[in-house]
Amino acid sequence: MISRYSTWRAVRTSAAIRLRFKVALLEKIPLFEELSTKETHQIARLVTEIKVPAGTKLAKVGETGGELFAIVDGEAVVRTKPGRTTVLKAGDFFGEMSLIDGQPRSATVEATTPSRLLVLDRRDFWHVLDGKTAIVRKVMQTLCRRLREAEEAG
Numbered sequence: 001m002i003s004r005y006s007t008w009r010a011v012r013t014s015a016a017i018r019l020r021f022k023v024a025l026l027e028k029i030p031l032f033e034e035l036s037t038k039e040t041h042q043i044a045r046l047v048t049e050i051k052v053p054a055g056t057k058l059a060k061v062g063e064t065g066g067e068l069f070a071i072v073d074g075e076a077v078v079r080t081k082p083g084r085t086t087v088l089k090a091g092d093f094f095g096e097m098s099l100i101d102g103q104p105r106s107a108t109v110e111a112t113t114p115s116r117l118l119v120l121d122r123r124d125f126w127h128v129l130d131g132k133t134a135i136v137r138k139v140m141q142t143l144c145r146r147l148r149e150a151e152e153a154g
Helices: 004-027 037-044 096-101 121-129 132-154
Strands: 049-050 057-059 067-073 074-081 083-090 107-111 116-120
Touching: 004 037, 004 067, 004 116, 037 121, 037 132, 067 096, 096 121, 116 121, 121 132
Parallel strands: none
Antiparallel strands: 049 116, 057 107, 067 116, 074 083, 074 107
């Protein structure tokens, strides 16, 4: 027979493993690459894991956005207004612009296989940033650097 303590310990261990996994994935997202481990943990605690079937529209061009998605398993196709198509796989992410500004999506994203994703809601993200100027500064510096790199490449 399993005692309540051993069950609680297994649940706690499982939660700790899931949190480490979320942190590892968030650290790969350029928006968060400058954050400390402690800061990344604060954001990881807000991330929700979801599973979606193939064919699920995750974002639609022109619709108001409010989440960042990171693909854990599966694939998705991104279609932009000018007609470009990109395939995203495990480890890729999208929605970072809408996470920051809440403006309409610049692309349509559809899961092409059954997928598992991590989702960070805009409201939760900004709640973490309230009063955390160090995180805000790092995110802003990363955004500026990425914008400059895009301008140089374009």
